[in-house]
Amino acid sequence: MTDLTSPSAFEFASLARGLVEAEGFAQTLRTIVDSAVDLIPCQWAAVAVSPHLGAQPAKHSTSSDEDFGATVARIAGQAGDSPGIAAFVVGGIVHCPDLALEERFVAYCDGMLRETSVRSVLSLAICVHETTVGVLTLYADAPHAFDAGAIDRAQLLTEHAALAIAAELSDDRAQNLEIALNHSRTIGAAIGILTERLRIPPAHAFERLREASQRSNRKISDIADELVQTGTLAGPLEGLLRGP
Missing domain, CATH: 3.30.450.40 (GAF domain)
Structure with missing residues (x-):
């Protein structure tokens, strides 16, 4: 004992x-x-x-x-x-x-x-x-x-x-899930903006984000967040997202 x-x-x-x-x-x-x-x-x-x-x-x-x-x-x-x-x-x-x-x-x-x-x-x-x-x-x-x-x-x-x-x-996984969900919502909102502004399908809009990420060496979520925050394609984002 x-x-x-x-x-x-x-x-x-x-x-x-x-x-x-x-x-x-x-x-x-x-x-x-x-x-x-x-x-x-x-x-x-x-x-x-x-x-x-x-x-x-x-x-x-x-x-x-x-x-x-x-x-x-x-x-x-x-x-x-x-x-x-x-x-x-x-x-x-x-x-x-x-x-x-x-x-x-x-x-x-x-x-x-x-x-x-x-x-x-x-x-x-x-x-x-x-x-x-x-x-x-x-x-x-x-x-x-x-x-x-x-x-x-x-x-x-x-x-x-x-x-x-x-x-x-468990806390770490919950925090990571919350971050992932927030990123997902932001990317979804950015896709909506590109779809409306450029009149392209959602799949093409996501491809524009992916290509912009590769060319600028930035995360897709960061580019999407900038687009959502500014609400415009003006400036550096225009060259990245409008495509050829």
Whole structure:
């Protein structure tokens, strides 16, 4: 039975409150890494959230130390593999007790030992509805820094992180949908203006917008928004949208 009076219980309760009160994705991820450093404990922590994890930077990521995080991300990207990438792929835990003796991730370990003081790494997949959405990675400057207790705490922290990230992803999807709907309405209004002014079918009007986007290297939605806001084909828009 869990001792609810233990410091760890209070600390994890504080973590839960902090995640609930965090404003936005960036603050949520910052709360996760800062809590990891204190609760596990470890010297550094990093979290990445993305549909895919590999050599390219994750869509959402942060580290307890920005310079350290940038160095580790570069090393992992150049190596093409790392404990974090492996944990993401398998949807589980990857533990490297001593990088100097690790037989996996050879290029990664070489880079970490050469450019950082990290000696042990623990990576845990962050899963939402049985889908891996990110990874939390903990770093220590001593070998065998993560014992069974530390791994248990890291798993518990990851569960808290998964709940918070699931909420943020839902908000993110809702915001993206709203943006897409607004763009769709604007483009529809612009098509209506072109159809009326140029006396062309809607399909031809959309083609004019698409061609103008390609020629000007601007988004279709931006051109459509300018047309709707001005309500005229005068100026730079005229040459782009009237066509040959």
